[in-house]
Amino acid sequence: MLENLAFYLFLVIIIVLLVMLANKIKVAYPVLLVLAGLAISFAPGIPSIIIEPELIFLLFLPPLLYEAAWTTSWKELWRWRRIVFSFAFIVVFFTAICVAFAANYFIPGFSLALGFLLGGIVSPPDAVSAGAILKFVKIPKRFQSILEGESLLNDASSLIIFRFALISVATGQFIWYHAVFNFFWMCIGGVGIGLLIGYIFMKMHKILPTDANMDTVFTLAAPFIMYLVAEELHASGVLAVVSGGLFLSIRRHQFLTGTSRLQGVNVWESFSFLLNGSVFMLIGLDLPQIVSGLGNTSIFEAFGYGVLVTVVLVMIRFLASYGAVMITLIMRNFITVADTESPGWRVPLVIGWTGMRGVVSLAAALSIPVTLNDGSPFPQRNLILFITFVVILITLVVQGLTLPALLKKLKLQDRDFIKSEKEIDYEIRNALAQIAVNKLKTDYVQKLETFPILREQLHIWENRVKSSEIILNYPEYQKIYADILETQRKWLISKNREELLLDEEIIRKHLRRLDLQEEKLNLGK
Template sequence: MNGASFQSALETFLLLLLAVVVFAGIARKFKLPYPIMLVIAGLVLSLVPGIPRISLQPDLVFLIFLPPLLYSAGWVLSWREFRDNFARIVTLAVGLVSFTIFLLVFAAGKKILPGFDWQSAVLLGAVVAATDAIAATSIARRVGLPRQIVDILEAESLVNDGTGLLALQFGMMLLLSGRTPTVIEGVGRLFFLTGGGILIGLVFGAAVSVLERWIDDGPIEIAISIFVPYAVYLAADGMHTSGVMAVIACSMYMSRASPTYMSPPVRLQAAAVWDLLTFVLNGIVFILIGLQLPFVMAEIHSLRPGVLLLYGALFSSGIIVVRMLWIYGETYLIYGYRKWFKKLAIKAPEPRKLFVLGWGGMRGVLSLAAAVSLPFVRSNGEPFQQRSMIVYLAFCVIVATLVVQGLTMPWVIRVLNLSNSNVSDKEEQYARRTLLEEALAYLNRRRSSERYEAGTLRDLMSNYQRRLDAMPIERPESYATASSRSERQVLVLEVLKVERQALLRLRDEGHISDEVVRSIQRELDLSESHVYTGSLFSVDF
């Protein structure tokens, strides 16, 4: 890269960053999810004369943006919820993707998709079937979705990237080689992609976790955490397995193990760095989606704009309806089978929750990047004429699901009388009570020790008892004196260690989710940081 091109790339990045900051600030002002505002802003800016035209490069998405964003999404994915919702996640990530592709192939055969043969319909289905992990994580948590639905949407979007990319590989094989893979070949390829990717991710995660135990330096550990997703993704891709699954497996493993190898100060520093990194990358990704409108429209010359808009609206609506049909149909079929054939006493599905689950299937930049990565010619050397229409339809589905569904989701939740479940709140209160009881029990055991003054133990026990009696936790009174500060610091650090051990035990026993662990762990980390900075006496621990 020469100096001029580097300066141009830097200027483009700074312009994108400025746009992200401005429009994210506007979104915050109007209490909108910033990804939706950035997509709309990109669409508007793309129509302004003189605005630089920034085309979306597939390699930029797959190699630069995707690994850290997947890593960040996998880090906050709760293993307990993933395990409990595994059956539902598989039916969405595998079943729904396959069902969508099948229906599009059927539509092509019945001439419902003009100009599409079955091979190009497979590629279209592979591009638009899978929901997007970046979109789900960025939007689902910000629109008041019930906790269980958020967990399912996030896990589905992470897992079905693997199935969507597998379908894309098969579609490319059909297009470029003219050969149709067998069922055995397809199943084997699926297991190799997913299984190989997961294995590579777990090996990387275990190796880095061991390495991290020998390092206790914030900048070094944060640098390693940024290096890991790229290394895992490239390693898996180099071995022709799923880089997506490798990054997800690695991040989930390391997130689970992080309390044992990452010190509280490093954890706080890393959280701040990753919050900033994911915000910037997410913001650039979503504004880039909107900026692609001129490139998308420029590829299609045979249809009038009005016809194109109608075609895009009908196709996007059809994809949304297909998801709804699958979710309702699959759910009630399984319910009927278990109730009438297995004679199980199970709770009937809630149609309103199923509707929200269907309405939350958002697509994102991965669909557009996959579409743009399609070749221009077929195996016989003829132009791949459907490519431009696939890119356009993918763009329409992304805008419809991100903007239309994203903006209407809060209204849908209110109309259906759904809100965030208080399960997490109850689990958090249970965890807090357990930690306080463990701390009091530890202090009681130390009463007989001659290491601490009786006044120190009495003050700390009184403090913890007040907090326990005042659940939910209230801010405790400040300590009376600082005459034995170092002694108090040592004792508080010991008690915080007891609380951490109790917190991880509750997680490992399945009583609380990983989200609750992260919430309370952050408070414990902040408390410990105040011990070291000397502000222990004015901060709740």
């Protein structure tokens, strides 16, 4: 590890540069990172990259899931709960079954148990890939909520399938009632453990005399503890992290100060950015190790199997998407559904094409043991690894590059939000100003005479309320204000440099305040 430290630091710089390039050319960064990792892996003198599955499951998976849970809206998740749970569990199970039979029929030496193992590995779409792609294209909020909710839960269901299939291959037997009991314990136990640990962390934040730094450390430690405790008790670590993350996310304003929330967001954004970038780069870098283990199977033949499995995955997701629409149209006659209108053919087409695979599939494939309990080689392990890599590569590159064009072509309408985001934002600001005016005039009338600063603030809020101009586009104002902030920033830096006895921490505080004002200004864009 230490002897390759310079190489890993080089990869971090490459990741940052490639993400900058991806943002410039408006391409999802996972696509560029995988292709770059693939290209670097063939360069002479590159150290052999061996990815430990425990490293991905423990180091990458818990924080990425936890961060996704914190950014997911519980309100939207509950609204679309039926379709989210259907895709996260029913569709994943059905996909695994179809892959199992296809692999058993077309791939020589693949038993049904091995097929289910492969199905459990490649069945869950990757949230990071879809999120990175969708940020370049405006997409209705409902689709984003469905995809985010599905991605939070489908990893758990696929890993449960994977675990049972792995036991079946290793032992040569499948006891169904043991599997049913273990399934329910993994689900219920995982959720329960996550909620319990989340509650303990919430109490720690409330009771202990923490500051923003300590609060941030607690949030970093929480997902790893949830995952480890659940896995130690043979429950689902994924569900523990997701449920615990959602529990704390909903209550974040009850136990975290504003400073802790701001700092936590900044830390987590940087942390998850580094983890996501590293994972996709490692996927490409790991190809030589995977290819070297194919043995007697030619690379062209193995690539064909990967294409076959990819086609099965895409077809099943399309069938599930259109099937979900039909079932919803039928069930709306008997139960209350989130959407009573027919979404047409465009919506399921988009959902069906957002099936990119990624980190979880790779981690599951790598975690297959090299040998069975009796010491014999694990059957078809290297071929499963290569097929998984092909599936990830094809779905990321083909679907990832074509999804933005598809979304622009279909021009989906957002039926949930008729007003623009800027109009809603202005109305909320106006309402908050009115609340402030009412509060001052109702509860602090006498204080207005005593404190001039309150009168000044009252005038600011009253002017905002009385203003009939809806400021939706104010580029000139933004340009002037940004120029003022830049001038102030230069003066602070110059003053700090010229006055040697001036405490630099004071200057830094003022610089941070300017950054916050600039951030508020950018929110209006």
